[in-house]
């Protein structure tokens with residue numbers, strides 16, 4: 001470990017969950033990360049290696065309850081708790097710690113919209129307003145000076161990365177965006193419900209949240225800011241029988257005389273210097289296996305047979321760029337570190 005890098009003392013809340021385990025895995029090789037505290041609820045008291053044997057090689061403290069944490073020892077919190085439970089917990093944290101929240105609790109900036117989509121009033125409206133939406137490639141300045149970053153959802157990350165530049169550049173029409181999304185089962189977390197059991201998920205697929213998934217207002221919020229007018233979209237997620245990965249197919253209507261090649265060229269120019277976003281060569285179809293285990297997003301653009309339309313494809317690993325990897329990317333930006341630190345691992349293929 002380079003001696004010149006200051007160590008940042010970290011607590012991971014929800015370390016017995018999938019995103020928590022990914023944070024532990026990736027931060028273990030991060031030169032500035034000093035992981036001091038791992039919390040759990042039902043699994044509290046156990047060694048991490050009992051809950052996640054794949055992390056047994058690390059010498060880390062046992063899982064503890066959040067109430068046991070001595071906050072004077074912590075500089076930075078990664079919060080991987082279920083949405084709804086997070087806001088009260090973050091509100092109680094001392095203002096001396098910086099936070100990246102992986103849950104949905106602070107992503108919607110409008111309290112009325114939060115209440116409408118989540119079915120209850122927000123318990124920390126002042127923090128909801130303070131939080132910065134952490135889609136890193138589009139908000140580095142905001143993230144750099146933030147105390148609380150709302151890490152985007154996995155579907156919004158995969159969808160917005162190709163769509164935002166197209167909307168910002170006026171290349172597509174904003175009243176006709178149709179998103180067809182597929183996610184691996186780890187997207188639902190480790191606390192698997194009956195519907196996520198192997199025998200119910202394998203050898204089949206289904207749509208869910210049709211017409212009312214809570215990632216819709218999150219994407220519409222960001223697209224509306226980019227477009228300067230309210231944007232409403234269609235979005236249908238599906239659960240497919242794989243462990244991790246997300247595949248997004250977005251059908252768009254072209255603006256003016258633009259063709260699919262113009263869209264591809266604009267995206268290639270926009271992401272040319274982005275280490276975590278690759279616009280694939282023309283004609284190459286993205287594959288979830290090409291980004292697995294990495295913080296990469298792959299994008300490609302195809303012509304639609306319907307005139308005046310294009311098809312935008314994007315993939316990421318829901319647990320990495322869709323959650324813990326992007327959280328570390330934001331941690332790096334918030335702490336003035338090199339943005340790729342700890343995130344260099346290549347995709348695992350096949």
Ligand SMILES: NC(=O)C1=CN([C@@H]2O[C@H](COP(=O)(O)OP(=O)(O)OC[C@H]3O[C@@H](n4cnc5c(N)ncnc54)[C@H](OP(=O)(O)O)[C@@H]3O)[C@@H](O)[C@H]2O)C=CC1
Nearest residue numbers: 014016017018019040041042043080083103187189190191
């Ligand atoms: N999975 C994914 O791909 C993505 C997830 N997210 C979001 O990140 C967050 C974490 O997700 P994920 O890791 O998948 O979830 P998991 O269900 O796998 O883990 C949840 C964690 O929270 C802990 N926990 C549950 N209830 C409480 C409570 N009342 N108080 C304190 N701790 C609690 C659990 O502890 P224990 O098990 O010990 O009870 C566990 O450590 C969620 O908000 C999720 O929506 C965001 C993007 C992608």
Ligand SMILES: CC(=O)N[C@@H](CCC(=O)OP(=O)(O)O)C(=O)O
Nearest residue numbers: 083102103104153154183187188
């Ligand atoms: C497959 C699956 O169930 N995926 C989750 C999305 C995971 C995620 O990003 O959730 P948050 O917005 O809470 O962070 C879902 O559709 O609710």
